[in-house]
Amino acid sequence: MSAQQRIYRFGTDDHGRDVTEGSSSMNYILGGKGANLAEMARIGLPVPPGFTITCQTCVEYSTAGNTWPEGALDEIAEAEADLERRMGKRLGDPADPLLVSVRSGAPFSMPGMMDTVLNLGLNDASVQGLIAQTENPRFAWDSYRRFIQMFSDVVLGVDAELFENAITQKKLIAGVRSDAELSAEDLEELVAEFKQIFSEHVDATDHPELLVDGEIVFPADPALQLRLAIQAVFGSWMNERAILYRKQNGIPDDLGTAVNVQVMVFGNKGATSATGVAFTRNPANGAREFYGDFLVNAQGEDVVAGIRNTEPISDLKTVEGLEKAGAELERVFTVLENHYRDMCDIEFTIEQGRLWMLQTRVGKRTATAALKIAIDMVDEGLITREEAVGRVDPAQLDQLLHPQFDASVELDILARGLNASPGAAVGEIVFSSDDAVARAAEGHPVVLVRWETNPDDLKGMVAAEGILTSHGGKTSHAAVIARGMGTPCVCGVEAFQIDAAKKEVRVSGTEIVLHEGDIISIDGATGIVVAGAVPLVSAELTGDLETILAWADEIRLSEDGGRPCHVRVNADNPADAKLALDFGAEAIGLCRTEHMFLGDRKNIIQTYILSDDDAERAEALQELLRVQTEDFVQMLKTMSGRPMVIRLIDPPLHEFLDDPRALEISIAKRESDGADEAELAALRDRLRRIDAMSESNPMLGLRGVRLSVVYPDLPLMQVRAITTATAQLIKDGYDPRPEIMVPLVAITEEHVQTREVIEQVIAEVERDRGVKLDIPVGTMLELPRACLVADDIARHADFFCFGTNDLTQTAFGFSRDDAEAKFIPIYLHRKILKGNPFETIDDAVLELVRMAVEKGRDANPTMHFGVCGEHGGDPKSIVKFFNVAGVDYVSCSPYRVPVARLAAAQAKLKRA
């Protein structure tokens, strides 16, 4: 059907000439493994010859209901014959047989699929040829029994345990303890027994092709062996585990997997044979040293299985008989690094002194290693600074920005959960928010341990060093809030059976019971929980991180390649502002003022909201003006010389009031306690006033700019405080640069009328204080309608900042609190959503932002545009904001600033 090439050869022909047809760029055709085998062969590295059947062939096979596309089997037969010609050997040859491995290799590394069949081509005849070749009957019979065992298990699904039992029995009979002590004869007997097991456990109705005289027989025909093995690889693409894995990792089902058929090489042919895995540099810390392990006289699976102790790769060239291969391997390391211009991860085998490369790929590494390798490679002239900046994964950086477990300490892991908010924490277990606050106030670091958290736990979460929940996923309340606060959090620790009433935790699968006050350590980057105190290493913006970020800043702030990509911070207090400056924030992109009304000040604002005594209200307002002015003096002083966007009060006022339900219940209780009528009347009056403020959907109620229209006193007090603080600081020689932002605008006139009164207040303070002030006034765009009329609003605004949290809420019609608790986890599981739109910006919501930036810029070319939602700290979103929507800056929480600097630089690089 398809005219596409289905088979690509790699390695040399019978004249030693390279006949490789593929290359490393053909990932989607040859799979990762096949593409890199081809690449290595192409650059002259020693790769055992073979061929790759393409991923597209797999897709054709799968979609046709596991039926071979026309001509494909012929092509495979041809490739097989070709490989035989190239090697001068034939599969199944009783004199000098060719053996091959069959391995799957998808475009993305993927567990759950059929992996490997080795030694294919052996049968009762060719095993004799192998004996003749190697003069090693034990090796030959061992290879044969391994082949039958693997083939039966992975190709035909015969229970692996049946074979292990047979081996165990054989060792008992032979009176030996290890497999290695079994003789050639023992192994020959095992081959016969394995074939018997095969005959008894393969279902004839599924495999009529294996019937010989009505009996299932292990296939002797190498062509049949090969076809069944390839079919098994293809079939495993659609097995349950593989489908689930792809769903969870967002890998499309229509990629398919390739199959690599490759001549066998043996690391278990005696003392001059070996096998190993290695990295070209240290993947843990990035040091420029060869890193890995090898085993003499072993097959690859022995290294991974950890049956024998491996030796460090640096010792390879000191082993007798392996000196040459060891030196060759070091040369290969250099060739690979120079070719791939990155640290590589490889698998190799040495067969009787000769090195063969079986796999390579760009190696995974820790954040620390990623930084060091990138910088070293720049120093070595291997890559440019731009490439170095482009190579570090911003999401990974997060690990480095929080305290971490000391890597030199061995961990005794108690339980594992989800890595919900990075950083490590050590503290006493507490089971309630109140206990967290109380114990922390006494100076004890605590870890709050809860079934799950809810908004009432907020103060406990603030007080805690870390948070652990036994339920809830990465989008649970605990996870979201913890990430926002930069507090380490491990969620969904299912092993923790919490009894908050008894203040204890039973750990499933153990006898361990933890009590309040016991010390635990959690690592939010890995989800690991440890009993007792693990020593921590704290985060600093130094060394390699500092270097990479400095390079990132050069790139993102350059005028080349279009608009620079600025990074601001969301900070509401001087401590956060200071931290953010250390972390490289250029300005404050969002200063939320409502947090400034909590604590001692809650009483004042309650009086302001609830009192009907005008004098009392005026006094409260005056007091708020006094404290807010001081707030802004502190903040603006810290940020002297840098812009600071201050959002006027945004949340519904009832958020500052008592919960009416709790109040009504306490009234009912006081009533039955026989409290006096005056007290009850006062309480009831308070309840009535609080109820009058309540709303059905507070998210969409009287908040944001609507407060400025309905209760203008409060925001205007804030404007007066900002303006007064600014005037005072100018007189004191500072350079305060406040920008006032009007939240939740939907209608142009909301902004226009609010701006009018803001400017009146500014003018008054200018007059009173005798200073000239230049305070831009902008709009927070966080509603779909505002984006639709952005051109109109832009004519009256100095800047737009997108509140993408609320914009996501209203575009989707999702209340984040409710959605993340009730259905987003299910949506993610069911793949209705590919990702949580509150973590990475949704493309439709992004389109609203893009449209608004375009309209705004057209209408008012002097404006600037920013994003200050939580998405401003998400690397994937950052790239889209800069490169799709065209904003000037993102603003994020202090701990995300370095991440954003790197992501912003990468956005700039991607544009080029």
Added chain:
Amino acid sequence: MSAQQRIYRFGTDDHGRDVTEGSSSMNYILGGKGANLAEMARIGLPVPPGFTITCQTCVEYSTAGNTWPEGALDEIAEAEADLERRMGKRLGDPADPLLVSVRSGAPFSMPGMMDTVLNLGLNDASVQGLIAQTENPRFAWDSYRRFIQMFSDVVLGVDAELFENAITQKKLIAGVRSDAELSAEDLEELVAEFKQIFSEHVDATDHPELLVDGEIVFPADPALQLRLAIQAVFGSWMNERAILYRKQNGIPDDLGTAVNVQVMVFGNKGATSATGVAFTRNPANGAREFYGDFLVNAQGEDVVAGIRNTEPISDLKTVEGLEKAGAELERVFTVLENHYRDMCDIEFTIEQGRLWMLQTRVGKRTATAALKIAIDMVDEGLITREEAVGRVDPAQLDQLLHPQFDASVELDILARGLNASPGAAVGEIVFSSDDAVARAAEGHPVVLVRWETNPDDLKGMVAAEGILTSHGGKTSHAAVIARGMGTPCVCGVEAFQIDAAKKEVRVSGTEIVLHEGDIISIDGATGIVVAGAVPLVSAELTGDLETILAWADEIRLSEDGGRPCHVRVNADNPADAKLALDFGAEAIGLCRTEHMFLGDRKNIIQTYILSDDDAERAEALQELLRVQTEDFVQMLKTMSGRPMVIRLIDPPLHEFLDDPRALEISIAKRESDGADEAELAALRDRLRRIDAMSESNPMLGLRGVRLSVVYPDLPLMQVRAITTATAQLIKDGYDPRPEIMVPLVAITEEHVQTREVIEQVIAEVERDRGVKLDIPVGTMLELPRACLVADDIARHADFFCFGTNDLTQTAFGFSRDDAEAKFIPIYLHRKILKGNPFETIDDAVLELVRMAVEKGRDANPTMHFGVCGEHGGDPKSIVKFFNVAGVDYVSCSPYRVPVARLAAAQAKLKRA
């Protein structure tokens, strides 16, 4: 400055030739009055000559801070001189003076502005000329004193009472009872006294031009009189009342008003003079008869003031000396109707047997009259059916679709409020929702009287014939709900001092106290409240209304002029469906299924939601299936042969549960009453389950399609019920045409996965029942994101129906309940919003609809598109939906169906 023509002449010149420069189309230049005077002159009707100063001159004058634009005064002086030439008389001429009137005339009829100055040009010299002309000193002095009085009052703001007092005193001195009995001498004395009052009450600093030797003197110079009068008209454009009126009626401030200067004619020159107002047909019932009043020997203001009893216009030509003028007037009526092709409203004066036309315009009429006139004019061949359909105001129709006060009964009005929901109602006063329900259940019609209503009052509102509130505006809860239900409602009856505890109402400004059980009548179309029972006339779709709607249907359903405009109904029960068919609905555009779970069924759904016994839940579901199947059988039978769009369950499930706060309080009470522990435990368990369902922002929570994902049982039960009912009806020979609608879709995959399971159920029922079913499945588009990805969703949907209520809520970020209670009234008052976006579709929200229709139609050309939000019954919105957004149908509540039919036809006409 402006090169535009500032002055337009009308009427004849000194040779009797018409020199009119304007026409009726020049409304925005000459104002309504000036344009129609010009038009009448142009078609040869007798109009006293004059000239009009343009609206643009007024705007120039106003924007320059009440300063004359360069050259304008010269132009006015020229026009005045020209008029003198045309009339062969001069203003202020002591021998044969010209007198003029000065009248304002804006493009829209507008109270609050300076209206009229008559007899301008009189002074101590010219009054003698008038005496000589008329040989009637009494008439001349009376004219002079009227001029001074009007000029002082309207031009200079001297308190009118001062002049009335002087007249009263004069009558006392003269010993007479009426003004008419005052002699020429009395009136001459009054002129002197009036001038004295003028001198004493005009402020010299404001009017230095009136100073003569340091004293304020009534201006004798006619040019000065004229300038001051024109300035007063111009100035009054920006007075407070006029500005407020324009704000309230959405009239832009930059239109300005014109000024008409016109030669005086006198209806008070004896028995062959007269004045009157008339309509060319009866404006109350539309009958083809001359309609109006006249007074012999009177000025226009006497007719309006009602001092003397007027005579019917039909008698005019029987009055001696007026026969000719009377016949001429009837000819003019015909000329005007033929010319304007509509019923006209006119003012005329007959001066000594000669008819003069002073004003005409298209006349206002009742809904009944509008229908009759339109139909008659078609019969008369004056207008086409299309014109007739285009002429009836759909909003006015509403009056006819509800019971009304019998027009033949004189009303004794007790109080007035806002006309919040049309229709009249009579019933016993009740003060609480519970009383309404109880009393109505006993068979007594009731009117629910409340300070204002809230959602808890819903059942009382349903039970009541009518609703009256003392607070709240046209967008209050009571108003919105009442309109939705078609229940008459009068809001904001401020005179009602309600004491719900005492169950009484004091009516301000009276001694009246109403008690529970007293009968009142309310008219929601006029806001009138009457004590006792007013007889009602009920609504029917008969006669003229039926005729016009039949014509409207022809137009809107025609394939000419693009896509037909269909009208469907929102109906949830067979009674509404039946009513809607009578009212001409073509199909059901929205059947909300959640209402079907109230009443007896609430217990079943509560069990389903709260129980954790699977068997119990399954049983509840089975019971729901049974009753829902019966619901759909009834509905589909009623709608046999017509489509019926059924929306799957939409609201959050906790809406079906008890209020947790009330429950917690009752638990607290039971606790203190010493209830036993088992009862308390059960209650606490119930509370816990209800709390687990609660949400912060239910509007944006677990509802709509999200229920289908998280709790699929409930919507699938509904699909099974729909499908089973359909299968059964088909077997019974009916033609059921259900269409299933998935609500609140934001993400394509929500729709896709839901549709998959819906179709599985349909297939199952097809198999079980052995019938073939064709049930379209569509999407309710009510979230901004859905509109943005409409092309994608369209590939999987058979139709889109726009829920513009929720779309407005999410686009604006307004929770309707909260917004209409807390800030929309303020927004309307402050003109932040020009209208309530929940009443008439907002243009930005409309753009989302338009975009989604465009994307949807491109992606899936076979789809159809509808609107089923409350906007579907609003005439202004309907035109936009059809002509801007391009939908195929609107769906609205039963009582709005005729309104929608007419509006849809007008939309179709506007396209042409």
